[in-house]
Amino acid sequence: MPAVHLRPPRNWINDPNGLVFHDGHYHVFFQYNPYGPQHANMHWGHFRSPDLITWEELPVALTPTPGGDDADGCYSGNAVSVEGRMVAFYSANRTGRWWQPVTTAESPDDGHTWAKRPQLLIAQPPSGTTMYRDPYVWQQDGRWRMLVGSALADGRGAALLYESGDLEHWTYRGPFHTSGAAATADPVGWECPQYATFGDRAVLIVSDWTPQGGPSHVTVHTGREEQGRFAAAAPPVRLDHGPDFYAPALLKAPEEDRWLLWGWAWEARDDAWAHEAGWAGVLTLPREVTLADDGTVGQRPARELLALRGERVLHSTGRVTESGPVELGQVSRAVDVTAVLTPDPTGTTGLRLVTSADGTEHLDISLDPTAGQLTVDRSHASLDPRVRTGTYTMPCPDAQFPGTPVELRVIVDGSIAEIYLATGQVLTIRFYPLGDAPWRLQARVTGRRGSDFAVEAWDLSPRPTDRQPLVASHLRDA
Template sequence: MSVLPADPHRPVAHLRPPRNWINDPNGLAFHDGHYHVCFQYNPYGPEHAHMHWGHFRSPDLLAWEELPVALTPTPGGEDADGCFSGNAVSDGDRLVAFYSAFRTDRWAQPVTTAESRDNGVTWTPRGSLLIPDPPEGTTMYRDPYVWREAGRWRMLVGSALADGRAAALLYESADLERWEYRGPFLDRAPQPVAPGADTGLGWECPQYLHTDGRGALILSAWDPELGPRRTVVHSGREENGRFRAGAPALLDHGPDFYAPALLHAPDGRWLLWGWSWEARDPEWVREAGWAGLLTLPREVTLADDGSVRQRPAAELLALRGGRAVTAAGVTDGTAVLGTVSGSFDLTARLEPRAPGAAGGLRLVTSADGGEYLDLRLDPAAGELVVDRDHASLDAGAHGGSYRVPCPGASVELRLVVDRSVAEVYLPSGRTLTLRFYPTGGAPWRIEARGGGEGGLGYAVSAWDLRPYTVRSLAGAAPDLTDTGLVRP
């Protein structure tokens, strides 16, 4: 394999292959002692085209194997123009993948399957459609999600309806082969969910978290003109095949998060991966030769108040290396706390010492201080603001500031930065994911910045991140040059 040039923006602790395009996580399952994580993958370039399923598996969420491509379009077949999104289930000695069969000569993406009987190394496509005809009145149809509940198999398919409602359509089966259509599980006209964002005219990648009679339906909002928008969640209860949902909420408050997928782990946890797309101009993406990454695996829980809460999977604590920063104090100006590498895991408590006072953290990524990512409190709005307007000196990087609700006089947070991706986690379970592209070389400097009378109290700890370990079963070792990923 050719050697890739050095790229300071490829992550070390977020799953993606060394090159080319990826998007939606697919095929999440636990089978034969392994977590399986597939994803939309173009093996030929960094553009959304030629959709295959790439595939990683791991026994522990830390050491990963890159398997051969799981799903490949069949020339002349039902999926001739792409194996689009879906999920997978463990059924006895086999893994069964359910996915959207894409052909450019039809509007719908009907459901088909493939199966593996060797723990995901090889897959046999069905060769025909499982559900050939979408229900009457649908104008979009894609992305099956299958799970087992109360002795039966159930499936949701994302759709849009001719009357302007988005819908998640419900099917049921006793054997994974014969499926009965039960009607819309949830259907709604677009509803506002945040300034400038609504729940969409169609829903992609439906996912259903359920426990103790309660549930949360995760839906990725889609618009026929604008394409993918934001990911929303409805909490509620199922009654007779219909989901009785409350008001929608954003699942993630950042601009670069979409199409998350769930995995129900054998220990009872619900794990979630999302797709974080690029926030830089297409010319830069083509030059880099890769696009997209999967978020950290997140533990997802349903709180008593119905809110969905997320935090990094507990296993990821093992990726913390030596502690790079330990600092506490009060500042009414700027306090330099220490330096970190381009990939680190940070925890902080920030406490303005006077009512209404602001303050926050700054990650400075250039020697002259002109390039930085800001996290600052807005006490009047009760929000944490993450501002990337100055996060890259390259004009091809996108800017903008984004807000996550953070009521109270102080804030605790966890920030995981991995070269070009930042994930913010709050104790409320709210998250914010964004991409940024520093041009200055590591190490980066962490500063506490006080504002207002009394200053800012802070307590910060940061650890440099160890990279994932990845080995290949794909026939040749992947080119991991400067990805930070480590072969055993």
């Protein structure tokens, strides 16, 4: 069970929502079913923190109103801080309506109570759309702007742009950006659009949703805005290379030059196991998002997370050869690992997290110099047959250059691993070891020349707030 990743003690969560810095606190809302570990009864759960380390659970923020426009769920959106209050923009879900209108709720008391607006903010989608949901609102050049995720009638995904001078009256400006070509066999809609500016350049993040059930994933587009439209400078790429990452959301940190991001890591085990456990879903750790001069979008764990490190439990340097793995030492089930590996050009080089006494359960992370990529293999990560298995990759061009060290950071927390390269690429994966033996790390190679390594690891522990979680309150309607 994850210890340092955000999640309520029980039940279902999915998309992070309403990320906002308000009155000295980071606020993280999320899709939440308070009644069970399945996707239903969507509310907005709520955490806040002064430092990204100590988190306080606040009352449920948004609750569906029986008979109302959101009777079947308060779905995804975001929030802004303005004139001492928080305003949440969200998708109002009601069975039988293919679109989810945009509406709002306000909190005057730092998120403890919320009042919904009496009428929908944007009741009808523009003509020519076949999907409509997930508002994202931000302020730019003195005006408020909103993107709404959509699909067009020709099968393209789209982020639709609105503008306002007062957060109340919104004018539709048209598609801000669309996918490049009309879909045919697998139509795609864009969910959860997110937008971040870096000077005169910008990043648009969209969650590509396929109504047939997948494979949904997240893409990032880089470019500039030109006359109210986003002009991409390069083809879109995957934001996260893992199989268990979706619907990320952005937050502009108080520092002007820093963007933070959380994503949803869904379950990779079957529903029956999640019901037995009583919970499903977890948010990733907060990440800092960067945009390099060459247009590459990078991610790294938020700098504050170093404060979660406790005792350094492992410090090992040496050389590993094909004669056998090197035992590096024991680590906890919540651990922060940094490694510098010099790839063997004749084979793979990597780390193995062994989670059973006999070694049959293990998660493999390896560098492939031939393909120029990092590979994560969870095929043997659990002895339980009710989990998804597979091998996943992300680009690592440095692995192709003999003698070039590759730096990586691996944060493992119970059933989730986030693997970062120093280049800013990241891969998120869920795995479910059953072994109760102490976990341990190994260095391994398959090539003839061997590899030099330097590995350090720190136990991670949550920093609990000195305040107890508050009891969920009912939302009052305006």
